[in-house]
Amino acid sequence: MAKPPKDYYIFKKYIDEEKNSIGDYLYFFIRLPLNLIEWILRDLPGPAGMLLRRLYYSILLKRVGRNVLIAEGVYFQGNNIELDDWCYIDKFCVFTSISKIRIGKRVHIGIGTIVHAGLDSEITIDDNTGVAARCNLYSSSNAYARDKRMSGPMAKSNQVHTKYGKIKIEKDCFIGIGSTILPNVKIGYASIVSAGALIKKDLAEKSIFDEKGEFIGQRIFDENNLMDK
Numbered sequence: 745m746a747k748p749p750k751d752y753y754i755f756k757k758y759i760d761e762e763k764n765s766i767g768d769y770l771y772f773f774i775r776l777p778l779n780l781i782e783w784i785l786r787d788l789p790g791p792a793g794m795l796l797r798r799l800y801y802s803i804l805l806k807r808v809g810r811n812v813l814i815a816e817g818v819y820f821q822g823n824n825i826e827l828d829d830w831c832y833i834d835k836f837c838v839f840t841s842i843s844k845i846r847i848g849k850r851v852h853i854g855i856g857t858i859v860h861a862g863l864d865s866e867i868t869i870d871d872n873t874g875v876a877a878r879c880n881l882y883s884s885s886n887a888y889a890r891d892k893r894m895s896g897p898m899a900k901s902n903q904v905h906t907k908y909g910k911i912k913i914e915k916d917c918f919i920g921i922g923s924t925i926l927p928n929v930k931i932g933y934a935s936i937v938s939a940g941a942l943i944k945k946d947l948a949e950k951s952i953f954d955e956k957g958e959f960i961g962q963r964i965f966d967e968n969n970l971m972d973k
Contacts, residue, residue, distance in 0.1 A: 745845040746862060778804070781861040787816050809849070814934040828871070842884070848872070854879065854921070855965075865927060873913055873972075876921035876939070883927050884908045914949070916958050917968060923955075934965045 754768045785797050794813050802808040805820065809829035818833050822841030827833065828916035831851040838858045839845055844866035845859055851869050852861070854877035861867040862884020869875065886894045889905030896904075909928025913919065917931050931937065932949030941955040952960045 746824050746864070746866065748842045749824075751821070755897075759898060760902075763781060786818065787789060834877070835937065848915070851875070858883075861911075862906070862908050862927070867909050867911045868911045868914040870917075872915055873917045873919075875913075875919045876923070879919055880921045880924040881911055882925070883911045885927055898942055916965065934967075935964055938965055 749772055754771065756765055759896050768888055779799070780830045780892055781800065782788060782960045785793065785800055787793075788796060793816060795899070796820070798808060798812050798949040801814060803821065805823050805825045805827065807826040807828070809827060809831070811830050812827045813832040814827075815833060815835040817836040819838045820841075821839065824844045825839055825841050826844075826846045826954050828847060828851070830849055831847050831853075833847070833853050834855045837853050840860045842863050842913060843861045845861045846866070846868045847853065847872035848869060852871050852874050853869070854875055856877055857875055857879045857880065858897045860866055860882045862882070865883035865885050867881055875881075885907055886896060887905050887907035888894070891904040893899045893903045911925055911927065911929050911932045913925075914933040914935075916934040919925070919931075919937045920937050921942065923937055923941040925931070931943070931947045932947055932951065934950045935947050936952045937947070937957075937961075938944060938954050941953065941957060943953075945957060947957065948951055949958070950963045950965055952963055953957075954960050
């Protein structure tokens with residue numbers, strides 16, 4: 745079970761109108777120099793910016809592999825995030841890790857994608873997968889329950905009902921532009937999800953699915969034919 749970042753507990757106390765301690769305020773004060781460094785590096789353009797961001801986040805995050813590319817405007821919250829070798833996090837992506845996020849080898853996360861891993865509900869995007877621009881992956885989300893609000897993080901924690909569930913996208917998948925993946929979903933090996941899809945259930949391997957998550961056809965794919973000779 746991944747431990748949530750300290751920020752999560754401090755913010756929760758604030759929203760639930762509990763008194764924050766002096767230590768809570770000191771925590772943010774001590775982090776101020778890192779916040780300033782991150783603010784400067786976040787929008788630094790060109791190859792130098794990518795190199796400096798990789799070096800910085802290799803210290804801050806759980807793991808940053810070889811030749812990882814982190815483009816301008818990328819935001820990370822929580823340090824339990826793994827970026828494996830040769831993955832590319834494109835511009836203006838947002839990663840929020842209350843539990844754990846793992847991005848595999850040679851994965852591309854498209855422009856403006858949101859990856860939010862809630863409590864005890866990690867998100868894994870396995871090797872050689874492509875996630876197109878403006879996708880949304882949420883392993884926690886407000887859900888309907890009687891006499892519960894649905895106003896998001898600003899409601900007191902006892903006034904909302906939240907659904908949690910791991911998300912796993914297996915190797916060699918493709919997620920089309922503008923798609924949303926909700927909690928407790930597994931997308932099978934080498935499957936393709938069409939643009940604008942809303943995925944709320946597990947999807948089989950080596951298959952192609954429409955925007956409703958319905959089966960369209962089989963994908964012909966054998967990774968052995970791609971191995972370096």
